[in-house]
Amino acid sequence: MDRRTFLKIFGSGVAGATTGNLLSPGRSFAKGDLSGQEFNGILVDTTRCIGCRRCEKACAEVNGLPIPDISESKNEDVLKEPRNTSDTQYTVITKYETEKGTIFVPKRCMHCNQPGCAAACLVKAMKKRPTGHVTWDSNCIGCRLCMISCPFDIPKFEYNKAMPRIQKCNLCYERFKKGELPGCVEACPTGALMSGSRRQILEEGKRRISDNPDKYVDHIYGEYEVGGTSHLYLSAVPFEQIGFRKDLGTVAYPEYSTGFLFAVPFIFVLWPLAMLGINRATKKSKEDEGHHEEHHNEKGKH
Amino acid sequence: MAGEKLNLVDVVPEKQEGPSFKRISDFIDFIKKELKPRGNIATPFNLISLPIMLLGYVLIVLRLAYGLGQPITNLNQQYPWGLWIGFDVVTGVAFAGGAYVLCFIVYILRVEKYHAIIRATVLNGFLAYLFYAGAIVLDIGRWWNIYNPMIGNDFGVNAVMFLVAWHFFLYMLAELVEFSPAIAEWLGLRRLRKILGIMTLGAVVFGITLSTLHQSGLGALMMMAKSKIHPLWYTEFIPILYFVSSIFAGLSMVIFEGSITHKVFSYQVDASHHEHYNDILVGLARICSVAMFGYFFLKVLLVVHEHAVQYINSPMGYWWLFEVIGFILVPCFLFASGAQQRNMAMIKFAAIITMVGIILNRLNYTFLAYNWYVPLSEKYWPSWIELIITASIILTEVWAFRWMVNRMPVLKAPPAWAVEKEH
Numbered sequence: 005m006d007r008r009t010f011l012k013i014f015g016s017g018v019a020g021a022t023t024g025n026l027l028s029p030g031r032s033f034a035k036g037d038l039s040g041q042e043f044n045g046i047l048v049d050t051t052r053c054i055g056c057r058r059c060e061k062a063c064a065e066v067n068g069l070p071i072p073d074i075s076e077s078k079n080e081d082v083l084k085e086p087r088n089t090s091d092t093q094y095t096v097i098t099k100y101e102t103e104k105g106t107i108f109v110p111k112r113c114m115h116c117n118q119p120g121c122a123a124a125c126l127v128k129a130m131k132k133r134p135t136g137h138v139t140w141d142s143n144c145i146g147c148r149l150c151m152i153s154c155p156f157d158i159p160k161f162e163y164n165k166a167m168p169r170i171q172k173c174n175l176c177y178e179r180f181k182k183g184e185l186p187g188c189v190e191a192c193p194t195g196a197l198m199s200g201s202r203r204q205i206l207e208e209g210k211r212r213i214s215d216n217p218d219k220y221v222d223h224i225y226g227e228y229e230v231g232g233t234s235h236l237y238l239s240a241v242p243f244e245q246i247g248f249r250k251d252l253g254t255v256a257y258p259e260y261s262t263g264f265l266f267a268v269p270f271i272f273v274l275w276p277l278a279m280l281g282i283n284r285a286t287k288k289s290k291e292d293e294g295h296h297e298e299h300h301n302e303k304g305k306h
Numbered sequence: 307m308a309g310e311k312l313n314l315v316d317v318v319p320e321k322q323e324g325p326s327f328k329r330i331s332d333f334i335d336f337i338k339k340e341l342k343p344r345g346n347i348a349t350p351f352n353l354i355s356l357p358i359m360l361l362g363y364v365l366i367v368l369r370l371a372y373g374l375g376q377p378i379t380n381l382n383q384q385y386p387w388g389l390w391i392g393f394d395v396v397t398g399v400a401f402a403g404g405a406y407v408l409c410f411i412v413y414i415l416r417v418e419k420y421h422a423i424i425r426a427t428v429l430n431g432f433l434a435y436l437f438y439a440g441a442i443v444l445d446i447g448r449w450w451n452i453y454n455p456m457i458g459n460d461f462g463v464n465a466v467m468f469l470v471a472w473h474f475f476l477y478m479l480a481e482l483v484e485f486s487p488a489i490a491e492w493l494g495l496r497r498l499r500k501i502l503g504i505m506t507l508g509a510v511v512f513g514i515t516l517s518t519l520h521q522s523g524l525g526a527l528m529m530m531a532k533s534k535i536h537p538l539w540y541t542e543f544i545p546i547l548y549f550v551s552s553i554f555a556g557l558s559m560v561i562f563e564g565s566i567t568h569k570v571f572s573y574q575v576d577a578s579h580h581e582h583y584n585d586i587l588v589g590l591a592r593i594c595s596v597a598m599f600g601y602f603f604l605k606v607l608l609v610v611h612e613h614a615v616q617y618i619n620s621p622m623g624y625w626w627l628f629e630v631i632g633f634i635l636v637p638c639f640l641f642a643s644g645a646q647q648r649n650m651a652m653i654k655f656a657a658i659i660t661m662v663g664i665i666l667n668r669l670n671y672t673f674l675a676y677n678w679y680v681p682l683s684e685k686y687w688p689s690w691i692e693l694i695i696t697a698s699i700i701l702t703e704v705w706a707f708r709w710m711v712n713r714m715p716v717l718k719a720p721p722a723w724a725v726e727k728e729h
Contacts, residue, residue, distance in 0.1 A: 090383065120530040126468035127451075128460040143459050146447025148386035149467050153530035160383050161447060163375035168447040249533065257530050261466050264526040264545045268469065268519055275515040279414050283507065286416045 043136025044180065045115055045234030046189060047205035049212065050246060051219060052196035055083060055097050055108035062191030063095045063112075066176060083108075086247075091160040094173040095188055102241040109246045110188070110197070113138060113158045113173040114226060115234035117202075120257030121150035121159055130159070130170075136202065136234045137177040140170050155230050155252045175234070202234050209238055231256025325494045336493075340713055355701040362698020365691050369444060378691050385673050385686035390445040392672030394696055396524050397665050398438025399474075400548070403556025405431025405481060406517035407593075413510040420586055422579055425488055425716045426567060427560050430707065432481040437703040439474050444695065466526045473520035480513035491724045492714040499724055522549040528671050536675040537614040538626040543604070544671075550601045554594040555664040558657040561590055565654050571711055574718040588645045591653040594660065595641035602634045622678055629670065633663025 057074040064071045069092050072082075083099040088111075090096075095112035115138045121130040122138060129144035140159075146168060150159045162168035176186035184190070189197045198205060206227060213220045225243050226233035230252050237248070244250050327333040369378045381388050405428045411417050412424050443449050455461065455471045462468045483505050490499035525548030532540055541547070568575060568583060575583075609615055609626075617623050637656040644652035666674070673686050688696075711717055715724075 088383070124465055124467060124527075124530060126462040126465045126471055127454045128462045143451060143454050144448055145451040145454055146449070147442075147445075147467060148447065149527060151383070151386040152528070152534070155530075155533050157384070161386065162373070163379075163381060164373055165375075166371055166373045168373055252533055257532075258464075260532055260542070261526055261529040263542060264466065264522065264529065265464065265469075267545075271518055272515060275518060276511045279410070279511045279514060283414050283416070283511075286414070288416075 041134050042201040042203055043115075043117060043234045044175065044199065045136055045202045045205055045236060046175070046186065047198045047200070047209050047236050047238070048110055049196050049198070049209075049238045050107055050109050051238065051240045052194045053097065053108040053110060054194055054196075055079065055099060055106075056193065057082070057097055058191040058193060059110055059188035059197065060093065060095055060097065062187040063173070064093070066179065066187035067094060069093065087111075089158060089160060089172070091162045091171040094171065098247060100246045102245045104240050107239070107241065107246055109237075111247075112188075113175070113235070114156050114230075115173075115175055116230055116257070117232040117234065118230075118256035118258050120153035120155060120230075123258035123261065124149040124153035133177065135177075135180060137175045137180065138172075139174045139177050140172065142169070144170055146170075153257060155249070155257060202232075202236075205236055209236055212238060228254045230254070231259070327493075344712055355704070358694065359698045359701050359705075362695050362701075365695050366444060366698075369691075369695070370449070374445075374447060377689060380686055380689045380692070382686065384677055384680060384684065387445075387672045387676075388686050389669075389688035389692045389696060390441055392669045393665060394438045394441040394699060395445070396672065397555075397668040398434050398441075399521065399524060400552045400555040400664055400668065401559040401661070402431040402434035402438070403517065403521055403552035404560035405484075405556065406514045406521075407553050407556050408560065409484065409510045410514050413507060414514070419582075419589060422582060423560065423564060423586060425485065426564065426711070428481055428485045429488070429710060429716055430559070430563055431556075432478065432485055433703050433706055435474060435478045435481065437699050437706070439478075441696075441699050466523055466529070470520050470523045470527065473516045473523065477513055477516040477520065480509045480516060483509035484513065487724070488714045488716055488720070491720050494721075496723060517552075518549060521552040522546060524548055525671075531676065534677050535671060536617070536622050536626075536678040537612060538609055538617050538622060539670055539675045541608040541612050543608055547601070547604060547608070550597060550604065551664060551667065554597040554601070554660060557590050557594050557597075558660040558664075561587060561594075561654060561657040562661060565650075567711065567717065570708075571717050574711070576719065584648065584650060587650055587653050588648055591641040591645040591656065594656070595638055595645065598634055598638035598641065598660070602630065602638060605630050605634065622675065625670075625675070629663060629666050633659060633666060637663065 057072065057079055060072050061074050063069070072093075083097065087096045087098045095110055097108050097110045100107045100109060115136060116132075117136075119130065119132050119138050122128070122132045124130070125144075126147070126149075127143050127145060129141045130138065130150050131141065132138050146161070148159075148161055148170075150170060151157070151161060158172050160171045162171060176184070179186060186197075186199055189199045198208060200208070206224065209224045209227075213222055213224070220238055220240060221242055223239070223243065225237040225239070225248055226235055231254065237243070239246055325332070325336050327336065365378075372378060374381055379388060379390070408420055408424055408427045412420050443452060446452060451459075455468055456475065483502065486502045487499055487506070490496075490502055522545035525544040525546075528535060528540075528544055529542070564583075564587070568580070572580070609618075618627065637659040640652055640656035640659070644650070644656055670676075677685075715721065719725075
């Protein structure tokens with residue numbers, strides 16, 4: 005790297021650290037693409053899920069993760085425990101006993117429209133792609149603020165590796181670019197998972213609810229939660245019964261830090277001016293200064 | 307400077323003129339000489355601290371080789387941040403806040419009374435950033451990428467963490483510039499000393515601005531943990547709470563550190579300064595008391611504002627009251643009455659309680675009141691390795707501080723040639 009490049013990069017870093025937020029507060033996470041490209045996502049109809057865990061196996065195969073045993077006897081065992089995604093499982097099915105009987109819920113990254121993880125990332129390793137996929141890159145420094153900033157506790161960290169990564173579902177971004185379906189969607193035998201543009205799956209969800217008002221609760225989880233997500237859920241029972249938080253609100257998570265970020269450029273301009281002003285105003289007149297110096301020299305201290 | 311292994315001929319001109327370097331080899335010889343320990347090596351402090359430090363370094367190597375998982379740290383998927391971020395970095399930076407507060411008082415408001423302690427405070431602040439904030443290298447999982455936000459791979463300019471990272475870096479430079487006249491005096495570099503002296507005001511103004519932003523920025527990091535931090539602690543004004551608390555956290559550290567250094571290095575301090583020092587402590591106690599009262603008021607106001615009062619009568623509510631009454635209101639009154647009665651013991655006691663309170667507060671945000679609904683058995687507690695490495699970093703900082711105080715004009719008067727008009 006020659007000096008010019010270094011200065012250029014260093015300069016833009018300083019400028020970014022100081023004024024970048026004024027120029028584009030909250031714009032790094034796509035709020036929708038001008039080209040008209042839509043976010044893609046998956047509609048999860050929990051009334052159709054049978055808990056076969058084929059999506060888990062397909063996901064592991066696609067992403068090079070340890071392949072789970074999904075025989076019926078094994079499934080019974082595994083599903084007894086409450087489950088969560090991990091650094092080796094991007095998607096897991098959890099079993100819930102509810103007022104309408106047993107319900108299986110596949111969980112993975114919600115691919116928020118404005119993800120907290122991406123807004124938290126200081127190197128844009130977590131990114132919201134214009135196609136809706138939230139992906140992770142290896143320029144990550146491993147600070148784990150994405151884990152803290154995710155309302156769904158999705159990003160997982162490989163604690164037991166010397167060269168750890170952040171692990172989570174990326175909505176099969178690589179397969180999407182090749183025109184293929186996400187691994188889990190392709191493997192689902194019951195049509196519990198349906199992929200498509202967010203508009204399509206939202207319409208489909210609404211259609212299913214209005215066609216079967218007795219079957220579903222009148223709510224699509226993810227339509228408005230945390231500003232909307234690209235993963236949408238349908239349910240037969242209120243969502244808190246199948247492990248969804250209802251206290252997350254409808255504000256997009258990055259909005260919570262914009263208040264602070266907006267204040268940054270103002271402080272950066274006003275603070276130095278105010279301080280220089282006070283410094284000039286408190287300067288002693290010449291006579292005082294002389295007296296002051298004497299006093300100083302007497303003590304031999306400064 | 308007991309036990310100094312120098313002959314008298316060396317000592318006398320050095321005190322007056324500082325060393326002079328005609329050749330590079332002179333400089334290397336001087337540094338070599340300065341690197342050697344002075345005085346009695348087998349002091350109780352050294353005998354206790356050295357084994358801890360060495361054990362810590364071994365454990366640091368193991369952490370880099372094996373990653374952050376068990377048994378190195380107890381961090382897990384529910385608790386991504388633990389002692390190293392919560393205490394070393396976030397609390398350490400709050401404790402280092404004394405430097406920017408005193409710089410504001412001395413260089414901006416020109417209150418000369420506090421000038422005598424500015425160098426020790428700035429040095430402490432600088433070393434705190436270097437070591438405690440430097441401890442972040444151990445905590446970040448992919449530490450070999452740490453320069454990425456600096457070189458633009460990639461600039462996440464809208465991330466609070468990006469701002470904090472850059473501000474840490476720039477503030478360390480600003481503090482180095484603020485302290486550098488002492489280094490120039492140590493090396494006897496007169497012309498450089500003059501230039502660095504002129505740069506002080508700029509560094510101070512820049513440094514205070516950076517401090518305002520990253521002290522509050524550390525709080526802003528937690529803004530998106532809205533659903534995880536207990537409502538008594540989570541408010542949209544966390545950044546302001548962090549900033550206000552850094553004022554008295556930093557000054558309490560100045561009182562605490564000062565009362566130790568003035569004992570340990572008392573031979574370096576002239577008599578008039580010793581007398582004067584109590585006045586300084588009383589002044590600092592008054593500032594702390596006022597800042598803490600404001601902070602207490604804010605804490606209560608925000609709980610009402612966020613409609614969190616209903617949580618007071620619950621276990622977490624008692625924990626909140628414990629922090630707010632025991633570690634804010636009580637030391638606030640102790641500072642006030644200690645200053646009123648000129649009771650130095652009371653002021654120092656208040657400083658220690660305040661520091662414990664700041665540790666509690668910052669740990670509340672990182673893990674104690676974070677994911678507060680998780681049962682106690684699943685909660686994160688620091689592992690012994692995390693504790694030893696933390697202790698080893700603190701002790702290393704103390705060694706570095708001692709080394710510099712023993713050699714540079716930090717507490718002792720600067721050489722005669724350097725005493726000149728500064729503003």
